[in-house]
Amino acid sequence: MRVPVKWIRDFVDIDISAQELADKMTMTGTKAETIEYLGEEISNVLVGKIVEIEKHPDADKLQITQIDIGIGENIQIVTGAQNIAIGDIVPVAMHKSTLPNGIKITKGKLRGVVSNGMLCSCKELNVDEKYVDEKSKNGIWILDKSLTLGQDIKEALDLKDAIIEFELTANRPDCLSMIGIAREVSATIDKSINIPKNEFETTDEKFDFEVKIEDENLCSRYMLRKIKDVKIEKSPYSIQRRLIEAGIRPINNIVDITNYVMLEYGQPMHAFDSKMLNNKIVVKRAKNGEKFTTLDDVQRTLDDSMLMITDGEKSIAIAGVMGGQNSEIADTTTEVVFECASFEQDSIRLTSKKLGLRTDSSSRFEKGIDLQRPKLALDRACYLIEKYGYGKVVGDTKDTISTNIEQRQISIDAKKIISKLGNDIEIDEIKTILEKLFFEVKVDGTILNIKIPFYRNDITMSDDILEEVARIYGFNNIISKNINSVVTFGEKTPIKKFEDNAKYALMSNGLTEVITYSFIGEKDLDMINFPKDKILKILNPLGEDKSIMRTTLVPSMMNVVKTNYTRKNDFFAGFEIGHIFIKEEDNKEPIQKRQLVGAIYGDNMDFFALKSMLEGAFDNIGIHQRKYEADHTNTLFHTQRCAKIYAGNNEVGYIGELHPIILENYEIKRRVYIFVIDFDKLFESKYEVKLAQNVSKFPAIKRDIAFVVDEKVLCSQIENLISENANDIVEKVELFDIYVGSQVEKGKKSMAYSIIYRTNDRTHTDDEVNPVQEKILKELEEKLG
Structure with missing residues (x-):
């Protein structure tokens, strides 16, 4: 904010230089960026009146003027300006005058005619054309006729001043004003302030509005x-x-x-x-x-x-x-x-x-x-x-306000201020500092009961009062002391370590981490048809688009997806781990929990591509027991392309294709696949880091099985049945073929699995493998027909 020092002098008697003032203000928290000294380079430029104009005998574009500068004798100046007339008041740069940027003006001749100086435009006096009338643009600056002839132009036009540019922080809107700055100046240099009373008379007429x-x-x-x-x-x-x-x-x-x-x-x-x-x-x-x-x-x-x-x-x-x-x-x-x-x-x-x-x-x-x-x-x-x-x-x-506005009050123990400052400062001095800042203070023992000025919206708690005292007392007056304690080192919590490992695992499997705001708007939840019964509204939101705490990460992720899509990116794969916030009933503390969301789109990207990325990440973080079950109820997903995710026996989330209506809401015209996981539940699930194992030196026995089952039977169901009926000699179960077509009955599908038998201690015989294989086949036949 540009602050003319002369304007501040209307309110405070400033008896120091502009540079000293800027330095002191910076030290008390109102940072001065630059100082501009108006008129500093201008000298010997006076107010003059044009009393005569005649054509130059040897130049069509020049005119000879006679200028009255109040000394009883006119001076002659040659000019090329065409916007002047007899009687105009103009700035006159005399012989040996100086203009901004160090320009020197001296007596000389123009086409043989003596010119004792120069008539000035506003630009030549460093004043922008936008601030002058139309007549003065692109020509000589025509001044007000009330100015005194011969007066120094800096005095006449108030060009002599210092303008301090202050960098104001967002929490001090009261300083976006001359009076606000004057209050800070008053406290900084310990001078009283005089704010006008603004009394005026009114007519007896009724204001009928x-x-x-x-x-x-x-x-x-x-x-x-x-x-x-x-x-x-x-x-x-x-x-x-x-x-x-x-x-x-x-x-x-x-x-x-x-x-x-x-x-x-x-x-x-x-x-x-x-x-x-x-x-x-x-x-x-x-x-x-x-x-x-x-x-x-x-x-x-x-x-x-x-x-x-x-x-x-x-x-x-x-x-x-x-x-x-x-x-x-x-x-x-x-x-x-x-x-x-x-x-x-x-x-x-x-x-x-x-x-x-x-x-x-x-x-x-x-x-x-x-x-x-x-x-x-x-x-x-x-x-x-x-x-x-x-x-x-x-x-x-x-x-529209008919009642008195109450002032806010804060109480603070002066002992807290003294302790935090580390200096032996008297309570009376604390009171004086606060009164300089226009706080009303009543002392009750060591307790300060303080009324906050209306314009100080930034003062909301006792620590704000402490800060006010510290900055006016002077940070440079606070005595430096060595730390008298043992330095300790922090350590990450188990869930934070797990989160870091999960991020690394997800990135290793092709997903990029994104970080979004914890605030969303209610319209964001409408976009994904998400319930709003447990939302936490923010009392002082940044705007309607950030008016609630997020109850799911999905809208934030979808906004990132949409941004990439609208910018013509052909591929996207991202994830976020962040907190969500859920309102509790009966004014209980809201629930804060972690959620993991991932999303992909692109050529050759489908449900199985996303599942493969997630599976790879699960392997890396020790989630070895997992399964997937089809789900048709989650409104976030396509009704036929969604699965629940289990870690062990815990349901931890969902994975699938985003519902077409939601894609339409975001104006995305391609399929998007996402997973949504309760990260806290994932952490709570039993997990362990899989230790490296030696490769068995004994040969494996491989048995393939194929069977026809109902089309609705899931791969996970079959794998679970095989695992439940296998013993320790089964090393791996792999699906290697699925067939649906004319060779099988309608509504059925053929599935083929390889079962690998091997351990690290010996070579197994058919006598050991056959009973296990038969048990598996019998169980599959009984359970799946």
Whole structure:
């Protein structure tokens, strides 16, 4: 934020240099990035008046001017500018003057005619053309006729100042204002602050306006004041100059006042042409697809997440972002309604993001406006209207808050502050520091009972108070001490080690790890038809798309899949292990558990490809006993292409093809395969690392079996039956063929398995193998027909 030091001097008596101030502010937590010294290089440039103009005898494009600089004798200057006229007030660079960038101006001749200096454009004085009127663009800067002839241009145009650029953190929106910075300066250099009282008179007329807020969660306070007998004109140069130094283009006196107050108090304002309104304000959400033309002459398409200001019949502003053309201040405006409000910060941020429209107003609202500030800013605007004679303030104020706003309070034991600082600091000194920061402090023994200023939304707990004391006390004043304790080393928990092993195993089998936010929106759950009865809502969400804690990782993974798909990636294979959060009944602590989700799509990618990746990972992490059973009930998956996953006897998750309706919701036109696993259950399942074993030196006996079974019989059922009836001499069971066709009965399939018999201690005989083989065949025949 650009802060002119002169503006801060309106509130605080600063008796140190801009560099010293910047250094001190940085040490107390308000970091100064750069200092710009305006007018530092300008010398011997004066205010002059053109009293005579004549053509150059030898150059068609040059003119000879006589300039009055208030010394009783005119000076002659030759210029090529064509935008000047007799009587114009202009900046005059005299002989031996200096301009920005070290440019020296001296007396000389142009086509044989003596020129004693140069007439200056705004650019030559380092002022951007966007801040001057049309006549002064691409020519000499035509100044206000009220300026004193012969006056130093730096004094006349207030070009002599230092502007400090502060880097403000998101938790200090109160510092997005001159008064906010002034408060910090006051505490930093230990000087009192003088904030204007802003008293003004009002007429006896009634302000006949109705205000209605349809969603009070999005607008906690809304205020209006009416100004009549308005005169639209230029603002005084002092106002214009301050706006320019802060980076805002002056427009007219009414709009400039709203911007001036915004910069001074950090409270965005808006001015409506009262005659364009319907004597009514309704704050409500926009309609989906609604069209609205903003002040920048752009027609914007709205949706129902965006808050609008309407007059009951038409929209007149996008709340907290920008006003509309249909109620803007024009040269013919005679009645104005000032708006000051406190809008919900995430709503404004989301609207600004969706519209691609970030303004000075939205940047302040999205960081939070306290409920006290709208009244202070509105009073300041009315005071300036009266001070400069721009109109008369009508009757009362329209305000949706009728009761007093209570201040928040925090108590802290001073012993805690002293202990944390490590210095012997007196309680009275702690109290003084906090009072410098405008906290109200009452001491009860060692307990400090503190009232928090309205504008300090960042102060929420006792540790925040400790931080405030520390930064003003001075971090450089805290005595350094050696650590007087034994340094210990942390160790990962068993489940964390298991998680690390699982990640490595999944990556080794072709899946890439993705990491997503723990926050999602309710619409994300709608996309996968997931129940919302156990969701945890966030009290201060970043936006509607991050308003709840995730109850499953699937929406986050699907958003990653969609991103890859829309970017024309032909292949994707990813996984995530993360926490999910499930609400408990009766106000119990919510459940937090780990979940593993993986997804793939691509050419030659199918159910078996994903299962193979998962199987490989299971082998690596010691999940040796697993099985799969068909499932037709999980709504996340295709009804005929889903299986439950078991680790030992524990059901740990699902694997299958994503349901076509869900793919349609994400606008993905190819098959996606996913698995969803309860990672905590997977960890709880009995697992052990499989130790390396010597390869048997004895030959194996291989027996193949083939049989016809019902088409619905699963491979896992057959493998389980074989395993249950085998003994220790069975080394491996492998499926090597499945046949469905004309050679078998309809509804049946032929399956062929190899059973390998071998141990490490001897060569087995047929007499040992045959009984086991017969037992297996008998069991298969009895159970599967």
